[in-house]
Amino acid sequence: xxxxxxxxxxxxxxxxxxxxxxxxxxxxxxxxxxxxxxxxxxxxxxxxxxxxxxxxxxxxxxxxxxxxxxxxxxxxxxxxxxxxxxxxxxxxxxxxxxxxxxxxxxxxxxxxxxxxxxxxxxxxxxxxxxxxxxxxxxxxxxxxxxxxxxxxxxxxxxxxxxxxxxxxxxxxxxxxxxxxxxxxxxxxxxxxxxxxxxxxxxxxxxxxxxxxxxxxxxxxxxxxxxxxxxxxxxxxxxxxxxxxxxxxxxxxxxxxxxxxxxxxxxxxxxxxxxxxxxxxxxxxxxxxxxxxxxxxxxxxxxxxxxxxxx
Amino acid sequence: xxxxxxxxxxxxxxxxxxxxxxxxxxxxxxxxxxxxxxxxxxxxxxxxxxxxxxxxxxxxxxxxxxxxxxxxxxxxxxxxxxxxxxxxxxxxxxxxxxxxxxxxxxxxxxxxxxxxxxxxxxxxxxxxxxxxxxxxxxxxxxxxxxxxxxxxxxxxxxxxxxxxxxxxxxxxxxxxxxxxxxxxxxxxxxxxxxxxxxxxxxxxxxxxxxxxxxxxxxxxxxxxxxxxxxxxxxxxxxxxxxxxxxxxxxxxxxxxxxxxxxxxxxxxxxxxxxxxxxxxxxxxxx
Numbered sequence: 001x002x003x004x005x006x007x008x009x010x011x012x013x014x015x016x017x018x019x020x021x022x023x024x025x026x027x028x029x030x031x032x033x034x035x036x037x038x039x040x041x042x043x044x045x046x047x048x049x050x051x052x053x054x055x056x057x058x059x060x061x062x063x064x065x066x067x068x069x070x071x072x073x074x075x076x077x078x079x080x081x082x083x084x085x086x087x088x089x090x091x092x093x094x095x096x097x098x099x100x101x102x103x104x105x106x107x108x109x110x111x112x113x114x115x116x117x118x119x120x121x122x123x124x125x126x127x128x129x130x131x132x133x134x135x136x137x138x139x140x141x142x143x144x145x146x147x148x149x150x151x152x153x154x155x156x157x158x159x160x161x162x163x164x165x166x167x168x169x170x171x172x173x174x175x176x177x178x179x180x181x182x183x184x185x186x187x188x189x190x191x192x193x194x195x196x197x198x199x200x201x202x203x204x205x206x207x208x209x210x211x212x213x214x215x216x217x218x219x220x221x222x223x224x225x226x227x228x229x230x231x232x233x234x235x236x237x238x239x240x241x242x243x244x245x246x247x248x249x250x251x252x253x254x255x256x257x258x259x260x261x262x263x264x265x266x267x268x269x270x271x272x273x274x275x276x277x278x279x280x281x282x283x284x285x286x287x288x289x290x291x292x293x294x295x296x297x298x299x300x301x302x303x304x305x306x307x308x309x310x
Numbered sequence: 311x312x313x314x315x316x317x318x319x320x321x322x323x324x325x326x327x328x329x330x331x332x333x334x335x336x337x338x339x340x341x342x343x344x345x346x347x348x349x350x351x352x353x354x355x356x357x358x359x360x361x362x363x364x365x366x367x368x369x370x371x372x373x374x375x376x377x378x379x380x381x382x383x384x385x386x387x388x389x390x391x392x393x394x395x396x397x398x399x400x401x402x403x404x405x406x407x408x409x410x411x412x413x414x415x416x417x418x419x420x421x422x423x424x425x426x427x428x429x430x431x432x433x434x435x436x437x438x439x440x441x442x443x444x445x446x447x448x449x450x451x452x453x454x455x456x457x458x459x460x461x462x463x464x465x466x467x468x469x470x471x472x473x474x475x476x477x478x479x480x481x482x483x484x485x486x487x488x489x490x491x492x493x494x495x496x497x498x499x500x501x502x503x504x505x506x507x508x509x510x511x512x513x514x515x516x517x518x519x520x521x522x523x524x525x526x527x528x529x530x531x532x533x534x535x536x537x538x539x540x541x542x543x544x545x546x547x548x549x550x551x552x553x554x555x556x557x558x559x560x561x562x563x564x565x566x567x568x569x570x571x572x573x574x575x576x577x578x579x580x581x582x583x584x585x586x587x588x589x590x591x592x593x594x595x596x
Contacts, residue, residue: 053427082424103334103432114321153320
């Protein structure tokens with residue numbers, strides 16, 4: 001097994017009668033990986049397995065070559081932030097981050113230095129001496145992130161880290177994730193805000209009912225399900241005429257003139273042939289202002305894969 | 311260059327050993343346990359009885375102070391197993407109230423905040439977490455149980471005529487051993503209650519209920535059914551039986567040492583089981 005990957009091999013985990021994950025085969029490489037799925041899909045279970053908080057009933061997991069049962073080694077290379085507002089309200093932000101580092105076994109001086117460095121990274125130095133109870137939801141998210149990255153882990157597991165962040169902080173946090181990923185770390189996060197993760201992720205893992213239903217770059221995932229029709233949103237001067245021409249010449253399954261001016265939504269099973277016909281039409285004098293793939297985001301892929309939006 | 315080749319440099323130096331990390335947990339638990347002002351007030355109040363006992367020991371060892379009094383008074387002023395048992399009973403009540411005040415703050419908030427995954431994603435185990443809380447509670451309860459008790463014993467030994475210590479060493483050893491057994495039970499009950507419910511107030515009430523209500527139920531069972539096995543669910547009576555045996559006092563009617571020890575072991579196992587079942591890193595909502 002690669003020591004640079006997080007590897008799940010036929011992993012299953014049940015909580016009594018409740019399904020956690022089932023027969024999961026997965027390889028997560030360095031970079032930013034998003035785990036996406038509806039509630040109860042198994043996202044948190046997958047993350048808890050990665051962090052050694054629970055162990056699989058079947059199968060094997062290796063995190064950069066380390067077994068999750070080797071908790072001493074595993075927890076030095078992983079950082080974890082739960083989806084819950086778990087910071088103690090009676091502690092200051094600094095104390096919260098510091099206590100986590102002391103539990104790792106860092107000396108007081110080093111722990112203080114690392115805590116300040118982490119707080120600076122998440123933009124919480126000014127509020128660090130305030131009690132967590134006085135923090136806004138966004139600040140609490142950031143302090144959780146600070147405690148997760150403070151010991152400089154190689155693998156960062158973040159359960160729904162974008163919840164409750166305002167747009168500005170969200171953008172800053174996403175930039176921080178990209179920066180951490182660019183340093184060569186594994187950043188694994190889950191999110192319900194689907195359009196955000198597909199734009200920042202190197203890899204997306206789609207889960208449903210405890211199983212991985214697709215994995216890879218969003219475009220790659222889309223390619224994997226080629227038998228499903230692709231959607232394109234076209235803008236042109238005369239959508240009904242363009243629709244008629246496309247039906248005549250291209251393998252079009254469906255074309256729908258949208259209410260907005262000049263918009264035409266087309267479904268095709270052959271992207272290449274469709275592109276060729278579009279080029280021919282444009283060369284022949286048909287005005288086509290824009291052609292945008294309408295289904296290369298996670299929501300659309302999800303709709304294809306499980307027949308409903310996540 | 312592959313992305314993972316552009317690695318950062320993380321700290322690779324020495325880290326504190328496991329015992330030191332456990333110490334961090336214990337200090338944190340101690341801060342939490344002693345944070346309520348009522349705990350401080352109760353600690354102060356719990357000194358009153360030991361001070362009174364110290365005064366009693368002083369009087370008992372200075373015959374000139376009561377030479378003019380009734381001769382029967384001398385028998386009352388005897389520092390023996392009965393004196394130690396009375397001291398232990400009073401301080402045991404203080405220890406239960408103290409545990410009810412301090413104990414719930416140790417686990418309940420972590421459950422309410424769903425903070426357990428944060429602890430267990432550090433290189434500490436569930437056992438470490440529980441041991442730290444038990445240690446903090448044991449430290450706190452020691453202040454009102456065996457520590458003042460041992461001081462009283464030392465005081466008596468230093469004031470008593472030569473030969474008293476050799477003849478009564480069992481009082482000191484029994485007091486310390488008996489209180490440690492009691493501390494373990496009370497601390498376990500406090501941690502189990504705190505792990506059982508998320509609300510501190512109710513967790514505190516559970517601790518009190520465990521000791522005082524169960525004692526009442528045990529006595530009622532014995533009374534109504536004219537049996538003695540009601541003592542098996544009475545933690546105070548079971549512990550008292552063991553104390554009597556340790557101090558060399560006559561066993562209470564209907565109790566034997568194996569019976570008392572068995573009841574305490576059963577209660578301890580049950581409380582430990584509750585802690586084990588409740589303190590999981592991941593909560594599953596089915």
